[in-house]
Amino acid sequence: MSCSPEENDASTSCDDQKKYKGVRRRKWGKWVSEIRVPGKQERLWLGSYSTPEAAAVARDVAFYYLRRPSTLDNLNFPQMLPSYYSSVDTDMSPRYIQKVASDTGMAVDIRLIMQRPRVMEEDQRMEKN
Numbered sequence: 001m002s003c004s005p006e007e008n009d010a011s012t013s014c015d016d017q018k019k020y021k022g023v024r025r026r027k028w029g030k031w032v033s034e035i036r037v038p039g040k041q042e043r044l045w046l047g048s049y050s051t052p053e054a055a056a057v058a059r060d061v062a063f064y065y066l067r068r069p070s071t072l073d074n075l076n077f078p079q080m081l082p083s084y085y086s087s088v089d090t091d092m093s094p095r096y097i098q099k100v101a102s103d104t105g106m107a108v109d110i111r112l113i114m115q116r117p118r119v120m121e122e123d124q125r126m127e128k129n
Contacts, residue, residue, distance in 0.1 A: 020076045022059035023052055031055040033105065035062045037094050044094055047102045049109045053077070058105025065097040080108075 056076035072078035
């Protein structure tokens with residue numbers, strides 16, 4: 001994630017932006033995620049998102065399915081990995097993993113975007129009081 005003066009505005013500083021594993025920001029502001037398939041040079045494109053958290057969750061899901069880690073230390077949001085993921089079939093194709101990760105990231109993106117107006121309204125009410 002780069003942070004140049006042009007990309008920076010008064011409300012966001014480089015220090016305030018958290019870096020997530022497997023996530024980068026495009027010049028035009030979208031957040032993207034991809035992951036390398038173990039044992040191959042192939043990369044799985046996980047999608048383009050409005051929020052860095054959504055891109056990070058998509059990467060986490062793909063990482064979990066592709067690598068089956070013994071610990072969740074390498075995940076950005078281990079608490080967001082639903083418990084039912086651990087019981088899912090381990091013989092999934094990279095294409096299927098790509099779809100599941102992308103769908104999960106999109107769901108997180110939508111939820112976070114839907115929460116924004118409420119948070120902004122609450123901030124405005126607090127400022128008036």
